[in-house]
Amino acid sequence: MEQFLWSIGAFIVALGLVVTFHEFGHFWVARRCGVKVVTFSIGFGKPLFKWHGKDGTQYQVAAIPLGGYVRMLDHEVDPVTEQEMAGSFRAKPVKQRFAIVLAGPVANFIFAIAALWLMLMIGMPAVKPIIGAVAPESIAAQAGIQPGSEIVAIDQRRVQDWQDVNLALVRRMGSEATVFTVMEPSGVRRDVPVSLQDWQFDPDRESTIGSLGLDVYRPQIRSTIAQIDPDSPAGRSDLRVGDKIIGFDGTQSANWEQIRSFIADHAGERVTFQVERNGNVRTLDVLVGEIDGRGYLGIVPEVEAYPEEYRFTLQYGPIEALQGGVARTWNLMGLTVNMVGKLVTGNVSVKNLSGPVGIAQGAGAHASYGLVYFLSFLALISVSLGILNLLPIPMLDGGHLVFYVIEWIRGKPVSERVQEVSFRAGLLLLMVLLSVTLFNDLGRLFS
Known part of the structure; x- marks a missing residue:
């Protein structure tokens, strides 16, 4: 019960932070474009508490902590005077509306950079990716990877710890091959081609590393x-x-x-x-x-004591940490886009998707490990939310952006009828995705 409550609390904090920054992105750019913001809400449903700012906006925290929204003045919905017309969202040029909608996902990427910058400033304990054992007849064994070797790069991309290795392997899901660069115990550095044609990875039962037949080095018991x-x-x-x-x-x-x-x-x-x-x-x-x-x-x-030469701390000064935060956020963005593409093409199964339950479990686990691990998790969730909202699905920011691009090209908005039908289809698709992720989460929970 205690773990459940801890996970729920961490989930609310994590989602609350990333959603607040997402909505603040919309809010901040809308205000800069002269749009009147009627409501800034964290959560949906009945407000738990609310207040009115000097800017005329109602700020509130609502009962259902699964999102949020910014409601802007819309002269086609709200009764407005001629003077208030200038503050209507739909009265603004398409370029400004495009910027306002795009600002939400961009804010998520900025938040991820900030979280990773802070993480690298504080310093994260890490261990070098030293291979402890290689399972006989496994993919790694067939490739010729030796126990005791250190993985220094995957596909020519440097890896510093096991988290980097895991992310690099997730990126290769659905691919036919990859290349490990290893430093063998003899001191020889070499590239090892690894065939992934027979790679069967079940995230519910094993890690990406273990599924290849690799074991993380552990001190002898x-x-x-x-x-x-x-x-x-x-x-x-x-x-x-x-x-x-x-x-x-x-x-x-x-x-x-x-x-x-x-x-x-x-x-x-x-x-x-x-x-x-x-x-x-x-x-x-x-x-x-x-x-x-x-x-x-x-x-x-x-x-046995863990060898000190295998331990290190990922910690940098302000400038290097910022550069690291930008680089890691960019890598997470690429990884997320890559995974979305493979889900669409069928190279990755929808069974790998997680929903609110999976996020809550991840939030609780990372929060229990400490602040730096929770910051890393926040960055991952924030990037995922940003990319998700950029998908060209009506009801999401990406769907609105598609309509604005079409309006930009045609010189007139997409018809209300087309938008209405598209939004209904988008809502149906989102409900199906939510159902699939909840089904996956519950399957993992009770398996």
Whole structure:
């Protein structure tokens, strides 16, 4: 319940911020063009609280935090005097109306740059993309990628950490091939062509990296017990902190993964462990507990320290951070457009789409990691919202822009009848997309 409330809170903050900046873009340019703004609303539905500014605009926060809007004076809808006609949106030249509508998505891109600039100013802890293992017969193994290698570029685009690698691989979804540039443990740098023709990636079950057969480097886990939960099967047994497990039920093994699997498979059973304590070998009987049908003991193993040379902090001064923010926002824009194109062509399945539930889960997870991770998530959501609104779908900013371009070329507006039919079709398409994303989200939630 606590995690649910945390996710909902983070979702409201994230969506509230990106929507506020989007609507402020419309608002700011509209005011500069002399358009009267009647209402500036964050959220839909009944206002929770509202106030009137000196500029005559009603500002409000509404009950449904799934968007927002800026309502501008429209002489074809609102009763206006001759003096007020100059402040009507539809009375403005097409170029000004185009600028006002375009300003919303542009504001989202500016917000993303600002969020990433702040993130890079604060500094984000990161680790180099060092490969821990390569699964036999996997795509990576067939390409000849070696364990212990560092990925330094994908398709000639530099990558600094695993997040960069993941984004680069998402960009290649639906493609036939890619090229990894790796620094091998011997110090040799080489380009490795990787065929993606047989790449099957299910985002609900695995990561992009794991689907290629790559494993992120992790420090070795020892079989020595580092912690014991007092209120657990291990806490009620003769096991002690510092014991090194060297076997179980007559099998000699100090491999932690084998030990963990053995424990998980013997829920509710009494098993025998061989442990090394102070140089002596002891045999201990332990009753394995059970959680959700799987066995557990309540022990934590020792883990080797992560090599300091693999760690670094992505942190820059104000100018470099701004340059980095612009570059990363541009990359996110390209990635989003690329994914939209592949969804349209069918190279990427609609099962990969996420809706409000998925966004809420992502917001909660990133917020729990810390401010810099939440800023990164805000940038991604803001860019996605900006690109989504630029799609040439009636009801979205992009649909209005298409009508304005046509008006610009023809010298007269698109007929009201055509616009009305287009808006209904656009609304239907958006409802279908929302239904698909909610279906996907609920499927992931209950799978």
